[in-house]
Amino acid sequence: MSKGAFPNHRVVSPAKLNLMLHITGRRPDGYHELQTLFQLLAYGDEMDFQLTAQPQIDLHSQINIPVQDNLIWRAAQMLLPRRKNTHGVRITLHKHLPLGGGVGGGSSNAATTLLMLNTLWACELSTDQLAELGQALGADVPVFVRGHSAWAEGIGEALTPVTLPEQWFLVACPSVSVSTAAIFQHPGLTRNSQITTIRTALAGGGRNDCETTVRALYPEIQRMLDRLAAWGTARLTGTGGCGFVSFADQDAATEAAADMASEYRVFVAQGVNRSPVLTYLETLP
Ligand SMILES: C[C@@](CO)(OP(=O)(O)O)[C@H](O)COP(=O)(O)OP(=O)(O)OC[C@H]1O[C@@H](n2ccc(N)nc2=O)[C@H](O)[C@@H]1O
Numbered sequence: 417m418s419k420g421a422f423p424n425h426r427v428v429s430p431a432k433l434n435l436m437l438h439i440t441g442r443r444p445d446g447y448h449e450l451q452t453l454f455q456l457l458a459y460g461d462e463m464d465f466q467l468t469a470q471p472q473i474d475l476h477s478q479i480n481i482p483v484q485d486n487l488i489w490r491a492a493q494m495l496l497p498r499r500k501n502t503h504g505v506r507i508t509l510h511k512h513l514p515l516g517g518g519v520g521g522g523s524s525n526a527a528t529t530l531l532m533l534n535t536l537w538a539c540e541l542s543t544d545q546l547a548e549l550g551q552a553l554g555a556d557v558p559v560f561v562r563g564h565s566a567w568a569e570g571i572g573e574a575l576t577p578v579t580l581p582e583q584w585f586l587v588a589c590p591s592v593s594v595s596t597a598a599i600f601q602h603p604g605l606t607r608n609s610q611i612t613t614i615r616t617a618l619a620g621g622g623r624n625d626c627e628t629t630v631r632a633l634y635p636e637i638q639r640m641l642d643r644l645a646a647w648g649t650a651r652l653t654g655t656g657g658c659g660f661v662s663f664a665d666q667d668a669a670t671e672a673a674a675d676m677a678s679e680y681r682v683f684v685a686q687g688v689n690r691s692p693v694l695t696y697l698e699t700l701p
């Protein structure tokens with residue numbers, strides 16, 4: 417760091433898995449009523465945040481989408497009117513998570529940006545305010561803003577923090593990306609699951625209601641889930657396309673990952689109850 421330069425803050429923008437996902441109804445505005453268990457992971461994209469003397473937002477992201485559409489850019493723009501100092505920021509995204517994989521990378525990046533800039537720009541917004549801003553960017557943003565594994569209802573915004581066993585997960589990502597909107601618009605999707613309880617879900621009950629439709633539309637995902645099933649109960653996360661299996665220990669997960677790695681992009685990650693971004697923010701003065 418050169419003299420006078422601002423420090424660089426590197427944080428892990430975590431992924432999530434939906435351990436189960438039931439669709440219990442559809443609202444008049446087209447959004448679906450869900451019940452889902454969000455498991456945060458100690459793995460994700462890495463993001464660098466460094467304040468600058470110039471007031472602009474300078475985003476370096478390897479993903480091939482127009483900057484105005486990047487959820488990081490959009491999150492930063494939302495906080496700009498609340499900035500209480502004169503600094504700009506240089507944000508660099510090191511993308512590790514697949515796009516449109518159901519592991520929530522874009523939503524997580526948006527939430528990480530809201531959390532980091534709220535501190536670095538001294539915006540002083542409460543967690544509730546940040547979660548509300550985040551929800552306008554996507555249904556999955558609030559869970560990452562609150563930064564805790566959670567039971568979600570409503571359209572995914574009514575969150576109850578939960579403590580989950582910190583198991584290991586093998587996540588496999590097929591080379592296809594699934595459009596969340598397309599799955600939710602599909603006529604074959606089951607939308608009438610019985611309301612279940614948080615207790616049943618925590619005990620491992622439940623399934624992913626999107627899975628039948630996703631399997632039918634994407635043979636490659638069907639094949640991947642069938643391959644994963646060699647190690648246990650294989651599930652789709654979100655609207656896909658990634659699937660996962662849980663393990664009690666890291667070695668077993670790593671062994672299974674090695675077996676799948678020649679065919680699929682895979683990663684092994686531990687489930688965590690608290691987001692690494694919150695842990696990082698606690699270290700700041
Ligand atoms: C269903 C989940 C479960 O985690 O799927 P994944 O995106 O993770 O796969 C998420 O809540 C998705 O969250 P997110 O990806 O942020 O969704 P949004 O951008 O808000 O919405 C994308 C589209 O999905 C549909 N949608 C989303 C959430 C919801 N409860 N009902 C819906 O019908 C809407 O058609 C919307 O236009």
Ligand SMILES: Nc1ncnc2c1ncn2[C@@H]1O[C@H](COP(=O)(O)OP(=O)(O)O)[C@@H](O)[C@H]1O
Binds near residue numbers: 521
């Ligand atoms: N910073 C970002 N990272 C990833 N995707 C982004 C980002 N900004 C915008 N997007 C868009 O959001 C879409 C869904 O993002 P992502 O979070 O990866 O999917 P999912 O919600 O299925 O896990 C991407 O296909 C991409 O077009």
